[in-house]
Amino acid sequence: MDHNSQELLRDLIEPLYRGKFWMQLTGVMLILSGILTALSIVGLIVAWIPIWAGWVLMQAAGAAGRVFESGDSRDMKFALGKLKTYFTIFGVLILIYLAIAVGGMLFGAIGMMGMMGGSW
Numbered sequence: 001m002d003h004n005s006q007e008l009l010r011d012l013i014e015p016l017y018r019g020k021f022w023m024q025l026t027g028v029m030l031i032l033s034g035i036l037t038a039l040s041i042v043g044l045i046v047a048w049i050p051i052w053a054g055w056v057l058m059q060a061a062g063a064a065g066r067v068f069e070s071g072d073s074r075d076m077k078f079a080l081g082k083l084k085t086y087f088t089i090f091g092v093l094i095l096i097y098l099a100i101a102v103g104g105m106l107f108g109a110i111g112m113m114g115m116m117g118g119s120w
Contacts, residue, residue: 006071013076016060016083017068023061030054049093056086 016023034051037043063079066072 005073009071009073009076010068013064013067013079016064016079020061020064023057023064027054027057027061030057049089053086053089056082056089060086 030050031054034047034049034054037050038047060079060082063075063082066075067079
């Protein structure tokens with residue numbers, strides 16, 4: 001890979017490289033919250049999700065650092081792929097959360113109508 005390509009990759013990855021500390025901190029906090037969630041019985045079912053998301057974010061941060069130092073395009077692709085996975089995980093979680101919230105509101109509204117005898 002020529003010097004210009006390496007410089008281009010370093011320029012492109014610089015914002016991620018500067019945010020590497022925050023990505024790592026968020027990753028560690030997600031892993032710790034997953035471990036704490038696993039301490040409850042119900043938490044065992046979902047604890048793997050924040051642990052997985054934290055691990056993926058830590059991998060993205062590490063790859064961003066490697067790209068900035070070496071200018072390797074494979075690490076760039078790896079870092080961006082891990083960020084895609086991280087945002088996909090949380091996108092799906094938000095959709096599930098919204099579906100549960102809307103379902104809960106509908107269930108509550110139907111319950112209230114039942115308590116009122118179906119009349120307003």
